[in-house]
Amino acid sequence: MEKHRLNILVLVAILNPLSHFSLSYSFRNCVENPTSNHTRFDCMYRYEQNASAIVADLPPSAKVLNISVCAVSTIPSGSFSHLPNLTVLRLHNKNLSNIDKDAFRNLFQLQIMNLSSNRISYLHPSTFNNLHSITNLLIQDNLLPSLSQAVFADLENLESLILRRNLLSSFSVVVESVAHMSKLTTLDLSFNRLPSLHHKARLPPSLQRLYLGNNRLKTLGCKTDLFSRVKVLDLSYHKNLSSKDFRGLDLGSITYLRLRSTSVNVGELLNVTNLTPQHMDFSGLGLNNSLVKLCKLLRKHVKTHAIRKMILQSNGIHNLSKATFHNCPSFTNILDLSQNELKTTGCLQFLRDHQQLQIIKVEHNHLTKLESCKRTDDLSFPHMKEMSYRYNRILLVSGFAFYHTPNLTNLELNINIIAYLDHKALHGLRNLKNLRLDNNLLTDVYEDSFEDLHSLNTLNLRNNRIAVIFNRTFHSLQKLEILDLGGNKISQLMPEAFSGLSSLTKLYLDRNCLKKIDGDLFGKLHNTLQVLDLEANNIRYSSMFENPPFVKLTKLLDLKLSGQLPRGIAMLPLDFFRGLSSLRSLWLTNNHIAFFGWNTFDDLLSLEFLVLDNSCVGVTQLKPGIFKNLRKLKHLRAKNLGIRSFSREVFGNLTRLEVVYLNHNVMQTLNSTFLEELLNLKYLDVEKCPLSCGCLNTDLQNWTNSTQKVQLAHIYDLKCPDLPNSDFHDFDTKVCYLHIEIYFFASTYSVSLLLTLIPLLYVKLYWKFKYSYYVFRSWFGEQWRRVREQEEDCEYDAFVSYNSEDEKWVLDTLVPNLEGNGSSFRLCLHHRDFELGRDIVDNIVKAVYSSRKTLCVVSQHYLHSEWCSLEIQLASYRMFDELRDVLLLIFLEPIPERQLSAYHRMRRVMLKKTYLQWPGRDCSDPTKAQELFWKKLKRALRSSNNRSREEEEGSKEREEEPQERAEEREHFINERQKDDEPYYLMP
Template sequence: MGGLIHQLLSVTALLAAVQLISGYSFDNCIEDPYSNATCFNCVNRKKKNMSTIIHDLPPSVINLTISMNEVGCIPNDSFVHLQELQYLRLDQNHLVTIDQFAFRTLHQLQSLNLSVNSITELNPSLFQDLHNLTFFSLANNKLKQLPLGIFSATPKLNTLIMRQNLLTNFSGIAESVSHLLNLRILDLCYNNLASLSHSNVSLPKSLTTLYICRNNLSTLGCEHSFLGFLKVLDLSDNFRLPTMAFQGVDLRHINYLRLRSTSVKVVAFLNISNVKAGAVDFSGTGLKNDSLLMELCKLLKKKVRWIKNLHLGMNGIEKLTNYTLYYCPKIKGALDLSRSELKSIGCLNFLNRQTDIRSFNAEHNHLTSLQSCKTQNMVLLNLEELSYRYNRILSVGPHAFCHIPNVRTLKLNINSIAYLDQEALKGLKRLETLRLDNNLLTDLFPETFEENSRLQNLNLRNNRVSVIFNKTFHSLSNLSVLDLGGNKITHIEPLGLDGLKNLSKLYLDGNNLKQIDSSHYHVFQDTLTVLDLQSNKISFLTENMESPFMNLSKLSDLKLDGQRPHGMTILPRTLFRGLYSLKFLYLTNNKIFYLAPDTFDDLTGLRFLTLDTCCVGVTQLQPGVFKNLRNLTALAAENMGIQNFSKEVFGNLTQLRKLQLNRNALQSMDVDALQSLPKLLYLDIRSLPLSCTCQNSLLQNWTRNNQNVQVVYLYNLPCQHNAKSNFYNFDTKVCYIDLGEYLFFSTAVVIFLFTVTPLLYVKLYWKLKYSYYVFRSWFSEQWRRLREEEENCKYDAFISYNSSDEQWVMDQLVPNMEGNASFKLCLHHRDFELGRDIVDNIVSAVYSSRKTICVVSRNFLQSEWCSLEIQLASYRLFDEHRDVLLLVFLEPISERQLSSYHRMRKVMLKKTYLQWPGSDCTDPVQAQELFWNQLHRAMRTGTRVIEGNVISKDCVTTKSEETEHFETSDENYYLLP
């Protein structure tokens, strides 16, 4: 009864523990832990059935992404339980068909993305419930036409993307969208439209942007006012579209028109069209030489006095002269000459009359060098942005930019610059952003940036710089971002970072630094917020050292992950001392052997910690290692080899919301530790070798029944030793039995038996042995016969003796007992039944005789069979209370020799015994006669136990009939009555 109560209490405690924490999981989706159950991603699950993917999502979902699956069809009412849905992505699946009522009840849906599928047709009633739809994309499908009236129920549609389909009928498209009074963007690029012909419909007046690039347009075929409301029109890559297609078409409201890769002759086009001259993008329109450019410029100048932007890229221009843009109207914005064939740009002399240009783009050309412009007389004071990216520039000469002194952004990245003259950047006193990344620079000198005091962002990533010399950046007191990542830096001289008083972000990742020198950071110790040291060669030889970050009081982001070649092996316990403002710490991809309990003690402001693959082998996290990280909200600890998940380790992470533990060595998890994380929203335990045993029964209940903590893909977690079984539903019925109690008592009994058995063996060996034989005989017919004959005994006495005393028995005992006194004796060599078990013979002899006479000698005491015989007789004496035992001592035996025969000593203290007179008696004949008289007298008594008289050692016997007692100097004796 007590055990049952204990089991009930255990089950009650289990249920109470489950109720303390609540959480949830989803079959094939992951919730954004910060979205409050409104944003879900169901990506790359390789599922074919839509209902299988989303059946368990809550009705509160607002943003849902179902991508990179194998779904081929969306059945009716697939999202009927998600009526709050506003943003739905179904791109990159295998969709072919969508049933008519697939989106029924999605009245709140605003954005629908069906791109990158294999959809061939749409049902006209598909969107009948999508009254709030504003964005729809069907890009990269196989749709051939739009059904009539498909958008009749979506009056709020703002953006429609139908690019990369097989559409051929523009008239049907125009009719489908004509009533969409809020439509602003229509993308029909990469289809098979041959014209823009239409019936008696018009595009909605709200439409401002129309993309019809990469079709088969050979004519526009539309009415005069059909495109009259457009502001952006892209007709590029319609190779057969002629100039005359624009005859009579109203383009006066166009602000940007792209005609790249068409058959349009731009000069003729401008002559027949009412488009604004500055609205046309002339990129890719065949303007290959100066004569064509000058002709265009003259025409433009006739139409306008100035233009904002002039796009001349992709025209194959190889050379620019001083007269190339001489006749163009004033350019007050950007000049684009990207993706041309320019091999030299000079000192921008061709802009001699375009001094108002603010941005110049010469990307993707064939420039090989930038010459010195120190002697250049022309100065472009208004130029603020210059880009030479994606060229083949090898060298930059001195004073290469002195003609553009006010430039603020200079992009020289993604070239092959191996030589940057020390005076190349002279004169750029207003430069704020300098891109020199992805070049071949090996050296930086103090003079290089001497006049760039306003520089705020300097990017030198992916060069070949190996040493930062003293005072290289001493002039850059306003620099806030310095990117030196991806170089070969092995050494920074003591004053190498001197002058960077306002540096906020320093990137040194991907270099060959072997140590962290705190002396480098003293200049910007009060301003640095981001320090990236990942993928260097940093290592430490001791756990105790002075922290190099001690004085970086405002550092909030520190990256130390992926140190080469094998990662950091020792993480000093004092490394992060003083980093009280640190919020993000990255230690991934290292080989740390041990994380000391006080490693993170000073990181009281830490919000995000990633330790993915940071340790080697199996990691035993020490209790208290996270004790001060009470503000931590996200912990990534994937593939760390973690074996223990306990409250002592994770219990102080009271603000933790996201915990990633996948690919670790955890076979079980302490539910108490999970309960100590009150703000936890997201738990990733994929690829853990969780055992499906009672050890994890509480964890299983917690993961299945909680309502706040999302356990990622819980229902797909397999059991460790049985991949066909799942962790969430392994059988736990047996776990509710309190096996611990049973094991405790079983163990206690076993230990008690192992303790008591030796004592019982010593104290009760013969009694137990006798009991065994009696019990065995009790079931046999022989036993029943012995019990029946007990009162009518066959013998007067059974003689128990050792074979060495047989001569005395045959010469003395038998003649005096059978011959002179007519007693019938039982002797084993004479009266035992042949072929019968010796034990059965002994038992039968004892119980078939009124008395048992034990002839005791030293040999008798050493005989196992004699011991059994006296045990049987003594049992009848003490347990059955029958006076059946007589002891005859053939020789004196001391008390010390009898000490181990406790049963016999008990008989001697309780019962009469006789001593055979030895040769030391004064009158042996008389003593022997007295001995036989005493023995005859004892044989004639009944089986009732009575106390006897005492006989002395000197063979003197009393004649009294009553019991008489006296003491000798050694021991007590008793006379027979």
Template sequence: MASLTQRLLSLTVILGAVQISGYSFKNCIADPYSNGKSFNCIRRKEKSMSAIINDLPQSVINLTISINPLWDIPNSSFVHLSRLQNLRIDHNHVQIIAEFAFKDLHQLKSLNLSFNNISELSHSVFKDLHNLTFLSLTNNKLKQLPVGIFSSLFNLDTLIVRQNFMKDFSGIAESVSHLSNLKKLDLCFNNLTSLSHSNVSLPKSLTVLYVCKNNLLKLGCNYSFLRYIETLDLSYNYRLNTMAFQGVDLGKINYLRLRSTSVKVVEFLNISNIKASHVDFSGTGLRNDSLLMVLCRSLKKKLRWIQNLNLNNNKIKNLTNYTLYYCPNITGAVNVSNNELKTTNCLNFLHNQTNIKSFSAEHNHITSLKSCKTQNMVYFQNLEELSYRYNRILYVDSYAFYHTPNIKTLKLNINTIAFLSRKAFNGLERLQTLRLDNNLLTDLFNETFEDNVNLQILNLRNNRISVIFNGTFHTLGRLTTLDLGGNKITHFQPSGLDGLKSLSKFYLDGNNLKQIDTSFYHVFQDTLTVLDLQSNKISFLNENISSPFINLTKLHDLKLDGQQPYGLTVLPHTLFRGLHSLKSLYLTNNNIFHIAPEVFDDLIGLRFLSLDNCCVGVANLQPGIFKNLRNLTKLTAENMGIQNFSKEVFGNLTQLHTLQLNRNVMQSIHIDALESLPKLRYLDLRNIPLSCTCQNSLLQNWTLQNPNVQIVYLYNLSCQHNANLKFYNFDTKVCYIDLGKYLFISTAVVIFLFTVIPLLYVKLYWNLKYSYYVFRSWFSEQWLKIREEEENCKYDAFISYNSSDEQWVMDQLLPNLEGNGSSFKLCLHHRDFELGRDIVDNIVSAVYSSRKTICVVSRNFLQSEWCSLEIQLASYRLFNEHRDVLLPLFLESISERQLSSYHRMRKVMLKKTYLQWPGSDCTNPKQAQDLFWNQLRRAMRTGSQVRTEESDKSEYCVATESEKNEHFETSDENYYLLP
């Protein structure tokens, strides 16, 4: 309770001095690494734009508002976000955009309004967007563009208006005619019937024009209208015919798509001034040899060579040796994808095109790749890339690529290859990338990749491989990436991974491995950086195992998430031993029963740790479990069943930037744990049953007042007991009484005490101390005992003296009062105090057990606290009980000025006659000392005040006149004399 009060006081003082605000937003999430410049407002339920963005800071530069039920954008919606440069309002239900919706967005460069229901725009809606370079209106319901709508967009570079209902190209051309920086205009998927226009022209800067998937019947434009266009897409205008291009200048076009039109390409080439090599012949109906040969002859008349020949999507079923015989020399790529080919016959149809560098036959009906090692084989020495993806290939025969010995990239993925000959890749010594993923391979042998000594990337993902045999990769010393994920691998034979001396990335996810192979740490100890073991069947029976990663000193990415069927139920405390360089660790979706506190001790370089859904039921994280993860920047711990978020567990994560705790079960969070994370900037507490009680009052203040940490959707967090109440504003008044009044009273009390205590200390220190001891003695039985024995005193006198005067007491006082015929019994500290008894009780007992108290006063006596206590007790009996028990005895001359600091002693001197020990400077010291002892014995016997007679004065030593003046005192009551 005391600590709670202190924190409330400190918090109030801080808030009184500086007014700050929290860093949480109702409907948006700040990118945790953007320093408050990028925000995403996605999948919210708000229909109002202001409700979504009104609490965003002015620093926003990038803003995404997507997949929301927004239906309009009101005027001045973004005036408080004047620094915006990139704005996305796509995939909403926006129908209306007010005339001044984008007012004051002078720095905006990119605006995406795609996938909405916009059917109409104001002519001045983009008026303030002077720096806009990108505008997308894709997939709306626009039928036309208002005149002058782009009049102020002088810097617009890209305009996309595809998938609308535009019919009037003339209006579009007029709208963009003044945009001197426009380079790309996309009008695909509209209802344009022609490119007819009035007396306007397209900007000279416009080089890319897409008019695909419209209803073009003709172009309808003048000769020079397209003279600056370099890329023109007219595909899927089914009714566009050849004659539409007559009288149109296409001289600058370097890429033209005519797929799925009615254009006859040979006739088109004859009537157009376009360069034949710049036409994409995909989807132009060239389905047989005769049509292809006519095309080739036509091309050869115009060109000596052609860089790329695209023949995809032409429904070609067969390619003979004469198909491309009459074509010009092809120096780049031949693409026959998306046709109906069943074989490529070792590329014999390209027998006179041996200079090609790339060949692609994807999306065909090819069922096999047969051996190409024959006597009359044509070799393609320049071919570097070969792709047969998306076919129906069942097997690959020996020497299937013998005719392409220099290829660097071979893509056979996404087929049905079940049989791969051991010598299928023989001769491919320069091969660098091999894709065999998504097939039906079951076995790999040591001859399979024997010749591929320069292979760097091998992808075998999603096959049916179950065992990696010895020597499978023994020649792949330069391989850096090996992907074996999605297979059925159960184990590796002892030397199955030998030879992989340069392997950096190894993917084994989705297999049937039951243990981590020990060959990892002696094969990859100096090279491996990424190891993916997720979704296997790895488990451990006990916590005491040797680490399989002990020598993987360069590993920085390790995935162990989602082990089947029950996960890593036991996590050995030595599992990650030696992984000092690890940066990312994934343990998601495991059912770990217990995580030992030392399990992460070696991961001193870890930056990212994922523990989502990794525990069974409630996670009991031990204190110190993250003690060495001082470099961790992101921790995801969703749905772990964490009950207590404490400083002992999370306090060492001093570099933590992002923390995701959603879907856990803690009902409260102590802010000292959060305050121990100085670099924290992003905290996700969604779906946590936080209680709206005083236990979380400090947490509520912290979430609202912390200016650095973003609490994700804080204003939507509900109270545990009532979903209609929100955590951020639950009533905390009952947690503390009027804080202002409390602070006033506390301050007043503190000031009063600071004023009074020093005064009491100076004036009443010994009174209070004495009263305390008297009260304690009175309260005890000892007090009563002393009172009863008071009349029958045990001692004649208690001697109070300082230890520095002990020699005088033992040599002078003791012999003269207890010896030399005297019968007095004295009480001395060292001789008569009871051993083991409290010293104060001994002093009280001595004073009250003695008829007299003799105080041997010296300068040392006055400075002793215990001597002061003894004279206090004796003077109490003198003044308060009216008992004549005190005999002051001065060993040396002490002036009143020196006694002024000891008010109790001065008061005694004013009331009592005291004795002065005659020093050696007296004229007759022996006689003076004898008289001193007689006077002292008489005072002890009679119990009356010691009064010096006139006759005694003559026998004492004579003092100087100044000394006499110093030792005589007068008062209203008595006349006192020092002997």
């Protein structure tokens, strides 16, 4: 059977290239990018040491594969042969050491391969065979001591080869291995162990960028035409290289030459080569004391008398005077003075002769102050567009510090220690578009700090110490689109703080000390604001409020409220997000929300991305319908939210969901039927959820092993909390299915048990069942419904229940004394008043409920009659149900109590009611006793809960009552002395 099943699966795999999905659309070691349509996969932080084990279940549609930070040490032959469409393969994982022959077989479409940061010490000559499409190969940060000449033989389309940070010691071997590459443009051999550039073969004619810095070159030792076609050449950090090593070399094509930290003399180099001076990077050549000399030399060799780029980094320059660059050719584009020892640049007087300059960089120096330049009216740099003073020690920016550069568009003063920015420091910069003041020590910005920056587009004040934003601080920044105030200590925003920001689209206030959100304040930005970041503030609500804070921000697209301190937002009040009808992304990560209002998200009609990670207090009971209006939501992150159930009642309206993260929740079950209803769902992550491996999740396991459209991330890592050493995807479900023999056993056992019990029940409870049957039958036929208030309209005064053996006494004695002799009682008798053709039970029920009383004539024959038993039980049921005196018992003969024990219904009546005993022949005075009997019976028949019956008897009978009672009592005492049987009188 198993073999047959395997053959079927193989056949399906042959017929359908995506047949692996029919088994399970989840992967043991990888996760598919939810939006990639089965093309992008990440396989990170895995413990498998064999690459083929990681990618074995990936589909052939894969194009981008990232196997990073894994324990993979070996790539066996043919590991990726089932992935013919792969175009990008990243294997930088720090442990890879062995690549087998033909490891990359069948990767004909591969274009980019990254083998960086591993322990590869050997590459087989056929490692990259048939990889004709590769354009970029990165093997940096490995342990390669050498290369086979044929290792790159099939990489004729390779454009970039990165071999930096290896142990290569032969430049000639490398050149021989790449000489055939007609499209190679970049070769990086930096940080290796090359002692010289001796070579036998020629570099590819297409090579334009060659990086050889940080090797062990003591001499070049190369042919004169080695660099004849190279445009970018880096030979930095070789202290033994001197100018004579370049003698005769053809450097005519060089557009950028970097010789940092070498012993090359610029003048000598220009004399012994055909290098164009303006294409040389002069960084790290120790030119501190020879800048004047350098300028003269450059003027001599530069034919155009202009240098576009002048890079002078790391030359130990301490001072710059007016004469420093006086003799230099004109600087037109960039002057880079970074990483020197400058303490001041003044007002750029040293550039008096270079007023065409557009960009100046003075980064990583020791500047402490930017002085005022208003008095240098004769000095101006109208073409200056960009200035960067990053990574200095600037403490103070004086007023009019940039007066001499009025046309600046980009100014970078970030990463300093600026504590004071003069009110007029930025005066005159009307064309400035980007200003960076982040990572300083500013505590205040004023109303006039930015008043001249009418063209400013981006203002970055992040990571300062600003506590208050005063009124009209940004009033003149009408073109400002991005304002970054994050990472400060802002606790107060004045009412007019954002006045004038009529074009602002992005506002960052994260990591401040705001305690509340001022709806009126942010409401002034309602026409333009699209992004509002309020992460990591002190916003907290513990009760409801009246004014929603975002009600006016109808164009806001992205709102971040994550990580409020110290313990997060305590609750989300009702209508908290009112007005955000255009919002698409909402971030509520890392809060401790104890209460989600039932209409909290009702106004977020356009929301597509919602993040609720780590935003709960214990187990969260989300209210049904809380997401009812989020019909456009596509991406939901609810990691560690304390969700107990992913139910239809809560999440049922999210019909457009595509990506759902539910990992680290407390769900024990998932409704697979509901998951199937989410037709757009592509990605589901339930990692670290304690899903039970029991019968409740049998359908879920079947769904996880059969779904073809939803990726279940990390499902193979999901363990069974209730079954040690078991995995969720394959826990045993046989116990959850009952076999046919179990059904047969259960049915036969039930029938046998029923056949055994029926006779016993018949013997013991026959009368109970029969009585119940008739009671329910009468109730169902609606024959029982009689209204108490209609009692006076009853057809009969009494229904006489008796056995046929006692019929003579009833007809000859009872009836004449109650209906004759002047009595007005109307009795209901079987033979006389029952309706012909009607069921006897219906006749009995009608008789009981059509009579005010039921008169039972009890004898030994009566006790053995089934119909008599039914009649007395129906009468007693009526008595207990209506709580009225409707039952009278006449005992024709003495009957011991033990004979009544089987009739508990009658016994219960006897314990609660009195009864009459017909005087027998053994009575001392039968005539007098019978006369007393009839008086008591007639009075009992007349008694009722309604007083009308008593009143109609008249006052005369009431006057005679005491005398009758006395006579009864005397007779009772006499009879009681003779009779041992119980005898009761009517009270």
